[in-house]
Structures are given as structure tokens and as C-alpha cells.
Amino acid sequence: MAIRAVSHDERSAFGLLAGLVAVLMAVTAFPILYSLWISLFAVNLRRPLRMPFVGLDNYIAVLSSPAFWESAGRTALFSAMAVAAVLVIATLVAVLLDQEFPGRRVLSACLLIPWAIPSVANGLMWKWIYDANYGALNGLLLQLGFINSAMIWLGDANRTLPLIANAFIWKEVPLAAILLLVTLKSIPSDLYAAAAVDGAPAFRRFVAITLPALRPGFLLVALYEAMMAIRHFDLFFLLTEGGPGGASDVVAWRIYVETFRNLSFGTGAAMSYILALATLLMSYALIRSMAEKL
Amino acid sequence: MARIRFQSVTKRYANGATAVAGLDLDIADQEFLVLLGPSGCGKSTTLNMIAGLEEISEGVLLFDDQIVNNVPAHKRDVAMVFQSYALYPHMTVFENIAFGLRMRRVGEADLRMRVMQAADKLEITHLLERRPSQLSGGQRQRVALGRAMVREPAVFLMDEPLSNLDASLRISMRAQIRHLHTQMRSTFVYVTHDQAEALTLADRIVVMKDGTIQQIGTPDEIYESPTNVFVASFLGSPTINLLEGALERENGAACFKRGTLTIPLPALQGGARNIVLGLRPEDVGTPGDGPQLHGVVDTAMPSGADQFLGVLVDDAMLFLRVGKDVRVRAGEAISFGLNPERLHVFDRETGRSLRGAA
Ligand SMILES: Nc1ncnc2c1ncn2[C@@H]1O[C@H](COP(=O)(O)OP(=O)(O)OP(=O)(O)O)[C@@H](O)[C@H]1O
Numbered sequence A: 001m002a003i004r005a006v007s008h009d010e011r012s013a014f015g016l017l018a019g020l021v022a023v024l025m026a027v028t029a030f031p032i033l034y035s036l037w038i039s040l041f042a043v044n045l046r047r048p049l050r051m052p053f054v055g056l057d058n059y060i061a062v063l064s065s066p067a068f069w070e071s072a073g074r075t076a077l078f079s080a081m082a083v084a085a086v087l088v089i090a091t092l093v094a095v096l097l098d099q100e101f102p103g104r105r106v107l108s109a110c111l112l113i114p115w116a117i118p119s120v121a122n123g124l125m126w127k128w129i130y131d132a133n134y135g136a137l138n139g140l141l142l143q144l145g146f147i148n149s150a151m152i153w154l155g156d157a158n159r160t161l162p163l164i165a166n167a168f169i170w171k172e173v174p175l176a177a178i179l180l181l182v183t184l185k186s187i188p189s190d191l192y193a194a195a196a197v198d199g200a201p202a203f204r205r206f207v208a209i210t211l212p213a214l215r216p217g218f219l220l221v222a223l224y225e226a227m228m229a230i231r232h233f234d235l236f237f238l239l240t241e242g243g244p245g246g247a248s249d250v251v252a253w254r255i256y257v258e259t260f261r262n263l264s265f266g267t268g269a270a271m272s273y274i275l276a277l278a279t280l281l282m283s284y285a286l287i288r289s290m291a292e293k294l
Numbered sequence B: 001m002a003r004i005r006f007q008s009v010t011k012r013y014a015n016g017a018t019a020v021a022g023l024d025l026d027i028a029d030q031e032f033l034v035l036l037g038p039s040g041c042g043k044s045t046t047l048n049m050i051a052g053l054e055e056i057s058e059g060v061l062l063f064d065d066q067i068v069n070n071v072p073a074h075k076r077d078v079a080m081v082f083q084s085y086a087l088y089p090h091m092t093v094f095e096n097i098a099f100g101l102r103m104r105r106v107g108e109a110d111l112r113m114r115v116m117q118a119a120d121k122l123e124i125t126h127l128l129e130r131r132p133s134q135l136s137g138g139q140r141q142r143v144a145l146g147r148a149m150v151r152e153p154a155v156f157l158m159d160e161p162l163s164n165l166d167a168s169l170r171i172s173m174r175a176q177i178r179h180l181h182t183q184m185r186s187t188f189v190y191v192t193h194d195q196a197e198a199l200t201l202a203d204r205i206v207v208m209k210d211g212t213i214q215q216i217g218t219p220d221e222i223y224e225s226p227t228n229v230f231v232a233s234f235l236g237s238p239t240i241n242l243l244e245g246a247l248e249r250e251n252g253a254a255c256f257k258r259g260t261l262t263i264p265l266p267a268l269q270g271g272a273r274n275i276v277l278g279l280r281p282e283d284v285g286t287p288g289d290g291p292q293l294h295g296v297v298d299t300a301m302p303s304g305a306d307q308f309l310g311v312l313v314d315d316a317m318l319f320l321r322v323g324k325d326v327r328v329r330a331g332e333a334i335s336f337g338l339n340p341e342r343l344h345v346f347d348r349e350t351g352r353s354l355r356g357a358a
């Protein structure tokens, strides 16, 4: 009796879950597997019926293209800048918010605003800030007298990546800061007291106690932000479209161009898989080192 | 070398709570002073003010003749053992002990020698490469002691350092701490709420309650002549028996009256009033010429060398300590002899001892 009742419950549970599983399969697993599938074919939308199997040719083509490696270099540079800056700024913000001062709660709440803004809205906002004619950045710097004439900020190939990284950092710092703040709050105050009595001034206490305690937080933030930065697309699409002259042509942007402008789905999918694999390897390495240190 | 003086020191926390009020205390150089009191009475706050970890709201704190109110913790020549031990979790035991020396720029060779010496004394040499998380409670405690020891500080502060240890370890560590004090020639200030610990360790004990000092004295003074009911009942185990009654004069001689009970209290001055009589459990003997106490045994609890008796006297239950040889059973009548000199007498309104006044 009891066994029958349980199996009946289980069956209805599976029945209820089946719908959900089917939807999940359709919207996640299917695209993932389908894109893997088409990365093995030479797809050309202009000749949709002719779709020859090419094996790993797409991957070989991508990996042997110097332009792809240039993009990969830009992605690496962008990610390195972004992750490093997020780590430093988020640490400063977290340490600041860990202090007791009037208005701390209000400030903590305000800090979350950039994080709450949708990515596209953030991109449009920075597009206006960097705008050569009406931009707030030009306005501010002109009024303060730092520049004499309006600058075409995103038009300078040397500035493009740092400026996009800046917009990315602005949005990413809040979450990272909150994560680090939680870690800071978990440090027992006795440790600081002990170090003070041991003769350590404030800065030495920070180095001896705060930094090592933040280590797992740093690794977590670095991992998360690196994954976000490597795959980031929105800002490149909204601010520069890979320009000027390819200066912001990162892998994520290249995948878009290859797939939706050149309509070369096979190589686009192959590139996606290469990027995903690279992200996976990097994450694995970071998680490994994290597990060792903890 | 440090004599520590509190002059009308008050500590108010940001939330308005007064943790210590008008503290006056003079701690002699190389003294072993114990701050004793119930939870929340301001012991840690007092210790933290000496360490420079808490600001002083009012009053003056002096080390020798120097006012140190505004000297930050890291510039005071003070070492401290925390109740939580507060070992640095990311450092090895060696680095934990060496940290204070590194902060004071002690040379590497000297540093290594001092750490090894301390580790040797505390028998933790085999643990030097471990992290605090890999140690037992007793081992952590010794590392915390070692960290304070190597500094050879003028002032050595300990905040309930033994409270996380099991009973037997606690007793052997007491001896080690006492030994440390004779070796180090520092001023020791030790916080505890364990009266037995205070009585074994202290040169002098400061009994605190609600942020004020109740009594300062040697362990004997505090135990033998408590200045008020609070001090009398805080020390001693089992606690002192307190009997409420009246002080009356019969033919000019003072005596304690309660129901059918009359106990003469010679040498006590002053007029009639309500009093509280204090009788320590061990202050009873075999009936002799002196005053006696008659009662009925309620319970008899053997306790190793002694036994504790619950005795119903009049309508009051007294706990008394007697030798194993006294053979009694519940329900039996029993008599004790009292030594009037060892009875404590307190004013019932103020709680103050009437002996001290005499
Ligand atoms: N940071 C603080 N803010 C506000 N009040 C505090 C703070 N620290 C302690 N107090 C209060 O001050 C009083 C004394 O605290 P303290 O820590 O000195 O007690 P203690 O005697 O060490 O007690 P325990 O034996 O429990 O450690 C308590 O009433 C406590 O609630």
C-alpha cells in the first residue's frame, strides 16, 4: 500500500516536472547542442539548402585567422583591465562602507543603483556621457578647464577599450563591493584588536588581517567578473560596434559580426565554442586555485 | 615597568550605556591584579581601556606618570590574551607569535630565538608550522599566551583566557600563568568571573558590579571580610548562607534574632536594626562552649573529601560543609558550634558590612 502510494506520488511529481524539463531543454539544451552541431557545417544563408559537413574546418579556420587572435588579444586586455579595476575599486568601496559614519546605510543603498540598471540602459547612458557633441564628460571637463575643446572620446583608438571598460566597471563594482563587504563583516573585530595591541598601526593591520581574509572574496569576484568581461557584448554593440578601425573588435563582437552580418553561422558557432571553452578553462583554473587556498 | 592608575574614569558607549563609572584604581608595578565580577559588570571594558582599545569618556589613565588617554593601542607597551584567543588565522603558529616582534622591528635572529624560547616553555614547539585552525582549544590558548609572552611587555592583560578550557586544563594553566608572572616582572591585569581563579591567582582582587568597584583587597581580605552582601555572596562555593533577621540588644550585648533563633554577636556596635547574617558553609564546627545552631538535616551530599549538608534551621535552609566523619541521615536533628568572629553581619538596607564600620 505504502509503496504504491509513494510511486504514485513520484509519478505525478515526474508528470509535473516533465513540462518544466521540456521547456528548459527547448530553451537551453537545444540551442547549445544545435549550435555545436552547426559549428561542424559550412552554413551559408544565401544557399540554405546546401550545408556540407566540414568537421573541424570551421574551428581550424577561426584559430588560424590572425584577425581572430587580434580580437582575442583585445578581449584579454579588456578583461584584464576590467577585472583589475573592479577588484581595486570594489575593495576600496567595501572598506569605506565597513566604517561607521553617518549616512552609511543611504550610501550603501545608492551603491546598488548601477547594478540595478539594465545592461542596455547602462550602455545608452555611457553613450551619452561619451558623446562628442552633447556628452556630459566633455561638458564636465570643459567647465573644469581640463580640456579646451570637445573631444571625440570613442573616436580615439587608444582610448576606446579603457572607456568601454570604464562603463563596464561602473556597472560591475556594486555587486563586487557587496560581496567583499560581506567578507569584511565576517572578520572578528578581536583580530584587529589583537594586532593593534601587538603594535601594528592601521595600515599594517589592513595588510596582515583584512587582505588575507578577503582572499576568497577576491578569487570569487575575479572569477565572476572575468567570465562577465570575456563574454561581454552589449557595450561594444552600443558604444562602438567594434570601431574605430577595429580598436574595440573583441571576440564577442566578432562572433556577432561573423554570424549576423556575414551570415556565416558555422564559423560564428565555432568561435562561440572556442570562447566558451576558454572561459571554462580559465574558470576551472581559478576555482582550482581557490579550492587550494581555502 | 608600569604602575597603572585610573583616576575617576568613566566609559560611556556610543549607545549611551555606561559600562564603567568613576573608576579609581591604583595598580602597582609588577602586581598581579584580578578584575572579578559577573557578566556585563565592565571588566573587559576596563581592560580594553588599559590596552587602548576603548576610548576613555571621562577621567585620566596613567602609566607611571604619563597620561595615556590618547596613546593608541599600538604605541602602548601592552600585551593581551583575548578570551577568543584572536589568533591570526592566515598565519602559522610561529608567525602568530612573531607578529608583535616583527611590528617592533626585532632582528630575525633575535626574533627566532625568542619565539623558540616561548614555544619551548609552553611546549608547543612541534606546532609551530601549523595554522590556528589545526589546533585544539588548549593549544590555541598556549599560542595566545606565547604571542603575549615574547613581547616582554610592561603590562600583561588577560581577558578570561581560561574560560574555554576544560576543568583540569584550566587548573594546570592557572599554575603556568602564576609562574609566568614571577618570571616576567610585568604588571598583570587578569579578568575573570570565576572566583576560584581569582582567589588562586591574585595578589589583589577588584570585585566589580554594574561598572563600579565593590571592594579591592587581597584574596584573604575579600574572602574573610567582604564589605557588602554582593562581595560576600560572589566569592565562595557553595555560596555564603544569608539569613535575614534583626539586630537586638539584650543586657547591652548585641545578638541576632530570627524567629526562635538567637545568636550572640559580641563586639558589634550600633543600635537595633534589620540585618543580614552571613555564614560561610565551612564556618561551622562541633558544638562547644560557644553559640550553637540546631537544625534538622534535609539532604546530605558527599563531595570527595567533604560532604555538604542541607540543614533546616528555623525556617531557613542552610548549606554547610562538614567532614566525612559526621554521619547523619536526612531527618535527623543536628547541632553545630559557631565562631561569632567568623560571622558576617550586613545592614539589610544598604547591604554594607557592619564589621568594617566597627
Ligand atoms: N561596544 C559596546 N557598545 C555598547 N555597550 C557595550 C559595548 N561593549 C560592552 N557594552 C556594555 O557595557 C557593559 C560592560 O561590558 P563588558 O564587556 O565590559 O562586560 P564584562 O564584565 O567583560 O562581561 P563578560 O564577563 O560577559 O565578558 C555591558 O553592559 C555591555 O552590555
Ligand SMILES: [Mg+2]
Residues within 6 Å of the ligand: B043, B044, B045, B159
Ligand atoms: Mg568580558
